[in-house]
Amino acid sequence: xxxxxxxxxxxxxxxxxxxxxxxxxxxxxxxxxxxxxxxxxxxxxxxxxxxxxxxxxxxxxxxxxxxxxxxxxxxxxxxxxxxxxxxxxxxxxxxxxxxxxxxxxxxxxxxxxxxxxxxxxxxxxxxxxxxxxxxxxxxxxxxxxxxxxxxxxxxxxxxxxxxxxxxxxxxxxxxxxxxxxxxxxxxxxxxxxxxxxxxxxxxxxxxxxxxxxxxxxxxxxxxxxxxxxxxxxxxxxxxxxxxxxxxxxxxxxxxxxxxxxxxxxxxxxxxxxxxxxxxxxxxxxxxxxxxxxxxxxxxxxxxxxxxxxxxxxxxxxxxxxxxxxxxxxxxxxxxxxxxxxxxxxxxxxxxxxxxxxxxxxxxxxxxxxxxxxxxxxxxxxxxxxxxxxxxxxxxxxxxxxxxxxxxxxxxxxxxxxxxxxxxxxxxxxxxxxxxxxxxxxxxxxxxxxxxxxxxxxxxxxxxxxxxxxxxxxxxxxx
Numbered sequence: 001x002x003x004x005x006x007x008x009x010x011x012x013x014x015x016x017x018x019x020x021x022x023x024x025x026x027x028x029x030x031x032x033x034x035x036x037x038x039x040x041x042x043x044x045x046x047x048x049x050x051x052x053x054x055x056x057x058x059x060x061x062x063x064x065x066x067x068x069x070x071x072x073x074x075x076x077x078x079x080x081x082x083x084x085x086x087x088x089x090x091x092x093x094x095x096x097x098x099x100x101x102x103x104x105x106x107x108x109x110x111x112x113x114x115x116x117x118x119x120x121x122x123x124x125x126x127x128x129x130x131x132x133x134x135x136x137x138x139x140x141x142x143x144x145x146x147x148x149x150x151x152x153x154x155x156x157x158x159x160x161x162x163x164x165x166x167x168x169x170x171x172x173x174x175x176x177x178x179x180x181x182x183x184x185x186x187x188x189x190x191x192x193x194x195x196x197x198x199x200x201x202x203x204x205x206x207x208x209x210x211x212x213x214x215x216x217x218x219x220x221x222x223x224x225x226x227x228x229x230x231x232x233x234x235x236x237x238x239x240x241x242x243x244x245x246x247x248x249x250x251x252x253x254x255x256x257x258x259x260x261x262x263x264x265x266x267x268x269x270x271x272x273x274x275x276x277x278x279x280x281x282x283x284x285x286x287x288x289x290x291x292x293x294x295x296x297x298x299x300x301x302x303x304x305x306x307x308x309x310x311x312x313x314x315x316x317x318x319x320x321x322x323x324x325x326x327x328x329x330x331x332x333x334x335x336x337x338x339x340x341x342x343x344x345x346x347x348x349x350x351x352x353x354x355x356x357x358x359x360x361x362x363x364x365x366x367x368x369x370x371x372x373x374x375x376x377x378x379x380x381x382x383x384x385x386x387x388x389x390x391x392x393x394x395x396x397x398x399x400x401x402x403x404x405x406x407x408x409x410x411x412x413x414x415x416x417x418x419x420x421x422x423x424x425x426x427x428x429x430x431x432x433x434x435x436x437x438x439x440x441x442x443x444x445x446x447x448x449x450x451x452x453x454x455x456x457x458x459x460x461x462x463x464x465x466x467x468x469x470x471x472x473x474x475x476x477x478x
Contacts, residue, residue, distance in 0.1 A: 124249045127182045131250075132204040134181060134240060135197050155184045166191030166244055180243035193247040197238040203250060266330055266340075270347060273323040276316045277354060283313050284358055291363050294371055297378025300460055306365040317359045324351035382454060382462055389447060389469070439476050443469065 018025055019032065021040050026032040133152050139145045158177050163170055166187050171177050175188050242250070287309045290301040328348040332340040366374070446469045453461040 120249065120252075124253050127246055127249055128204055128253070130182050131200050131240070135200050135204070138197070138238070149181050153180075153182060153184045155179045156186050158186065161186040164188040164191055178241060180246055181240050182242050182246045185243050185245075187243050191244060193242050193244060194239040195242060195247070195250070197240070200240060203254060266327060266344070269323050269327050269330075273320055273327070273347075273351065276320045276323070277351075280313055280316050280320070280358060283309060283316075284362065287313060287362065291365060294366055295374060297374035297376075298460060298463075299375065303365060303368060303371050310362070310365055313359070313362070317355055320351055321355060324348045385466065386450060386454060389450075393444075393447065439472060443472050443476065446472065 019035060019039075021036075024035065026035055130152055134149065137148065139148060156179065158171075161171075161177070164175070164187055165185070167190060169175060169188065171188065175190075177186050178189055178192055179186055287306065290306045290309065293301050294303060294306060324347060328344050330344060332344075446465055450462055450465045450469070453465060
């Protein structure tokens with residue numbers, strides 16, 4: 001194979017700072033530029049300028065990397081920032097890295113947490129059982145009460161505790177030893193906590209309702225030593241002395257119970273308002289049906305019932321409006337004031353829209369004079385309809401008589417006896433005239449039902465019978 005003047009075989013791949021003309025390997029950029037200017041200064045000027053620009057550009061890139069790593073201030077920042085590629089350039093062959101070894105410690109955390117929670121639950125249950133025993137049998141005699149408390153929880157001997165575990169101060173004449181009634185530990189009066197018997201009963205009794213948080217919460221805060229406090233304890237006030245650790249467990253239990261059964265006031269008022277809305281949605285269709293029946297002259301509903309229902313709907317609407325206004329005026333905390341205010345405003349707007357759509361469009365019940373007029377109009381319509389049916393029946397009988405050669409015996413009309421509303425009404429016991437077509441017999445029977453129901457002022461039955469008569473006549477005419 002042919003070799004060049006620099007001893008390089010043709011086709012061989014070389015590395016380093018090579019001279020583009022003689023392919024001589026240089027160590028640094030400065031040496032390459034100096035070699036090029038000295039050895040190849042007599043070459044073509046255009047080629048020389050092009051190669052020089054290429055070398056300068058490569059030099060700036062190399063110097064940029066040196067400046068970023070070493071802080072070289074000779075090359076300006078703007079000169080090499082324009083020539084560098086961004087880090088997110090697609091030309092850089094980034095390779096996806098594989099996930100290394102991972103270890104989950106969740107099971108260990110749960111194990112430690114479960115042990116701690118079990119310990120807290122066990123200790124809290126012990127305290128609640130002892131507290132329940134303490135408040136069951138309360139004696140007015142201080143000595144008997146003290147002996148009773150010692151029988152429930154053994155007290156730690158005074159000689160075993162020279163210093164207060166809470167504040168670390170020594171006991172003496174001015175700082176007496178006191179015992180916790182729940183664990184028997186020793187502490188001074190300054191480190192003592194006092195709870196009332198009312199608060200103790202609240203802790204031991206189960207939560208019977210979700211609204212107990214609305215009641216005033218009994219105080220369980222620690223009482224600092226004072227002359228009045230000492231007198232109250234010595235005077236037999238219903239207070240139970242406990243230590244800091246027992247107070248922490250009881251207070252945590254009380255907060256957990258409150259958080260579990262507590263519902264915000266906003267939620268309670270909104271649920272009550274939703275109940276009123278559902279009641280209104282149930283009563284409005286009934287009221288509209290009653291008004292439609294009264295306006296059509298029917299006797300199915302009474303005017304007083306419609307008025308009472310309208311008054312009930314009006315009161316429910318007032319409650320909905322009142323609750324929505326109270327929800328809008330509820331005070332919110334600073335952390336979520338903006339979102340809560342938007343929620344309250346939305347509830348108020350929804351309630352107002354509901355009242356506009358459902359309540360404002362309700363018709364008023366008619367007056368007694370209007371009800372009487374509607375009933376008289378309906379009665380006249382029913383009577384006219386009965387007369388028309390009688391005329392149609394007579395015409396039908398005449399047509400049948402002209403078709404048949406044999407005379408048809410005509411039964412004498414019988415007067416109908418008045419029937420009281422108490423006894424009711426029924427079809428007359430007279431035998432129905434035998435007809436060749438049984439459908440005509442059924443039509444005649446329904447006519448008699450309609451007549452008797454009209455005399456008894458049972459207009460609802462009249463309407464039902466008229467519908468049945470229309471269906472039979474349509475079937476007969478086919």
